[in-house]
Amino acid sequence: MLEIVSRSEWGARPPRSVVTIPLPTPELWLHHTAGNEQGASGVRAIQNFHMDTRGWSDIAYSFLIDRISLEVYEGRGAGVRGGHTFGHNSVSHGLCVMGNFETTTVSDALVAKVAELVRFGHGRGWWPAQLSGGHRDVRPTACPGANLYAEIGEINRLAIQDEMEDPMSVRPGDVGEAVRKFQQGLLGWNSDALPRFGADGDFGDETEEWVRNFQDSQDLTVTGVIDGVTGALLLEYRPDPT
Numbered sequence: 001m002l003e004i005v006s007r008s009e010w011g012a013r014p015p016r017s018v019v020t021i022p023l024p025t026p027e028l029w030l031h032h033t034a035g036n037e038q039g040a041s042g043v044r045a046i047q048n049f050h051m052d053t054r055g056w057s058d059i060a061y062s063f064l065i066d067r068i069s070l071e072v073y074e075g076r077g078a079g080v081r082g083g084h085t086f087g088h089n090s091v092s093h094g095l096c097v098m099g100n101f102e103t104t105t106v107s108d109a110l111v112a113k114v115a116e117l118v119r120f121g122h123g124r125g126w127w128p129a130q131l132s133g134g135h136r137d138v139r140p141t142a143c144p145g146a147n148l149y150a151e152i153g154e155i156n157r158l159a160i161q162d163e164m165e166d167p168m169s170v171r172p173g174d175v176g177e178a179v180r181k182f183q184q185g186l187l188g189w190n191s192d193a194l195p196r197f198g199a200d201g202d203f204g205d206e207t208e209e210w211v212r213n214f215q216d217s218q219d220l221t222v223t224g225v226i227d228g229v230t231g232a233l234l235l236e237y238r239p240d241p242t
């Protein structure tokens with residue numbers, strides 16, 4: 001399960017006011033901070049800027065993602081009107097990746113993490129199954145930065161793919177060609193993986209341990225189960241058949 005750093009955990013100040021909005025919201029928008037803030041101290045700095053300099057009631061975004069650690073931080077949270085997308089705040093949530101993606105590139109793991117958050121919130125009835133778009137789609141702004149904006153299609157593809165494939169996740173005890181493909185991905189990622197049995201098509205303890213290692217290395221939620229996001233990343237490491 002996706003872990004979210006709560007407001008109390010990152011040391012949020014109380015909001016000046018809270019306006020609730022109906023769930024699920026029909027829209028979900030993607031932002032970047034355009035700054036260099038990182039971690040809990042960075043989230044606190046953004047909140048201070050929004051409350052003290054901008055004069056807003058709270059940090060603008062519903063949730064934030066650290067582009068380095070991939071930690072997810074609760075902003076205003078679900079079901080609370082944000083201050084992220086002018087004209088849309090009563091009918092949407094706003095997800096914000098910390099960084100300036102006009103200049104910073106976007107890692108595959110970050111794309112997967114945003115997709116995981118989209119899926120997580122959709123599963124809880126907070127918002128639609130996919131991003132509605134980026135801030136720049138509805139306002140004259142560079143946000144969420146050209147490089148992150150270019151990944152929205154891939155984020156949405158992963159978010160949906162995972163939903164469709166979740167019931168068919170590949171998990172310990174499974175046997176067959178799908179298991180073998182993902183094992184080949186593990187070996188492409190790390191040639192030391194699966195030292196005893198290799199890509200034998202049998203999802204045993206050794207494969208589960210290496211799936212966990214892989215998920216940990218990609219900053220995915222460590223489950224030992226190959227869901228859609230883990231599977232898509234693993235297949236990128238699978239050598240092309242020759």
Ligand SMILES: [Zn+2]
Nearest residue numbers: 031032135143
């Ligand atoms: Zn924005």
